Amino acid sequence: MGTIVNPAKLVAFCRNWRRILKSIVRYIQLARLRHWIKNVFVLAPLLFAGKFTDSRSIVDAALAFLAFGFAASAVYVLNDIRDAECDKKHPRKRNRPIASGAIGKTQALAYALALVLAAIIICFERCSWRVGYIVICYIALNVFYTFRGKDIQIVDAFCIACGFVLRVVGGAYAIEVEPTGWILVTTFFLSLFLGFGKRRNEILLLNADSAGHRRSLEGYQPWLLDNAIVSTGTVSIVSYALFTLDHDVIAKFGTDKLFLTIPFVAYGIYRYMHLLLKSSEGDPTEVVTSDKGLIVNGILWLIAAYIIIWLSGGQFR
Numbered sequence: 001m002g003t004i005v006n007p008a009k010l011v012a013f014c015r016n017w018r019r020i021l022k023s024i025v026r027y028i029q030l031a032r033l034r035h036w037i038k039n040v041f042v043l044a045p046l047l048f049a050g051k052f053t054d055s056r057s058i059v060d061a062a063l064a065f066l067a068f069g070f071a072a073s074a075v076y077v078l079n080d081i082r083d084a085e086c087d088k089k090h091p092r093k094r095n096r097p098i099a100s101g102a103i104g105k106t107q108a109l110a111y112a113l114a115l116v117l118a119a120i121i122i123c124f125e126r127c128s129w130r131v132g133y134i135v136i137c138y139i140a141l142n143v144f145y146t147f148r149g150k151d152i153q154i155v156d157a158f159c160i161a162c163g164f165v166l167r168v169v170g171g172a173y174a175i176e177v178e179p180t181g182w183i184l185v186t187t188f189f190l191s192l193f194l195g196f197g198k199r200r201n202e203i204l205l206l207n208a209d210s211a212g213h214r215r216s217l218e219g220y221q222p223w224l225l226d227n228a229i230v231s232t233g234t235v236s237i238v239s240y241a242l243f244t245l246d247h248d249v250i251a252k253f254g255t256d257k258l259f260l261t262i263p264f265v266a267y268g269i270y271r272y273m274h275l276l277l278k279s280s281e282g283d284p285t286e287v288v289t290s291d292k293g294l295i296v297n298g299i300l301w302l303i304a305a306y307i308i309i310w311l312s313g314g315q316f317r
Contacts, residue, residue: 236265
C-alpha cells in the first residue's frame with residue numbers, strides 16, 4: 001500500500017523552499033552581478049598583450065576577473081549598508097534588498113566579508129601575490145570611497161577612475177605583463193568620463209532631492225558636469241589614438257594599423273554622450289547593456305582589433 005502524502009507537510013515544504021529561493025535571489029541581487037561587466041577591464045590586457053589565444057593566460061585572466069567580481073560585490077554590499085536610508089529616497093534604489101528591508105544589515109555585512117575572503121583566496125591561491133595586493137588596494141580604495149570619498153566633489157569621480165585603473169593593472173599582473181602607460185591613461189580618463197556622466201544622471205533624476213541622496217551632488221552643477229564629460233571623453237579618444245600610434249606599440253604588435261580601431265572608440269564615446277545628454281539615463285552599466293548601438297560597436301571594435309593584431313600581424317605594411 002503506497003505512502004499517503006500529508007498535504008499540510010507538502011504545502012509547508014513548498015513554502016520553505018520558496019522562501020529559500022527568494023532569499024538566494026535577494027543575495028544575488030545584492031551582489032549586483034550585472035555590474036560585473038565593468039570587470040571586462042581586467043581582461044583588456046589579454047587583448048593588448050597578444051595573449052588572447054594562450055590558454056593559460058585566459059584561465060589566469062578569468063580567475064582575476066572572478067576575484068575582482070567578488071571584491072566589487074563586497075563593496076556594493078557595503079555601499080548599500082551605508083546608503084540604506086538615502087536609497088529609500090531614490091525611485092529605483094529603494095527596491096534594493098537592504099533599502100527595502102528584505103536583507104538585514106548584519107546578514108549583509110557577513111555576506112560582504114565572505115565575498116572579500118573569497119576574492120583574497122582566489123588571488124593568493126590561484127593567481128599571484130601581485131594580483132592579491134592589487135585587489136586589496138581596490139577594496140581599500142572603495143571602502144574609502146564608500147565611507148568618505150563619495151561625499152567629496154571631484155574626488156568621488158577620481159576614486160571611481162582609479163578603481164578601473166586597478167582592474168587593468170590587476171589583469172595585466174594576472175597574465176604576467178606590464179600595462180602600458182597609454183592604456184592606463186586612456187582607462188583613467190574614460191572612467192572619469194563615465195563617472196561624471198553618472199553624477200549628471202543622478203542630479204537630473206533626483207532634482208531637488210539629489211543632495212539628500214548623495215552629499216557630493218550638492219556641489220555639482222549640470223554645466224560643470226557637461227564640460228567635464230566633453231573634456232574627459234575627448235582626452236580618452238586622443239590618448240587611445242596616441243597609444244595606437246606609439247612606436248613601441250607598433251613594434252610590439254608588428255603592425256602600424258591599430259589606428260584603424262580609433263573610429264570605434266570615438267563612436268562609442270560620442271554615442272554614450274549622445275544618450276546621456278538627451279535623456280536622464282546615465283548609469284554606465286544600464287546604458288552599455290541596453291543600447292544596441294553601443295553593443296554592436298563594441299563587438300565590431302573587438303573583431304577589428306583581433307583581425308589587426310593576430311590575423312594581419314604586420315602584413316599590411
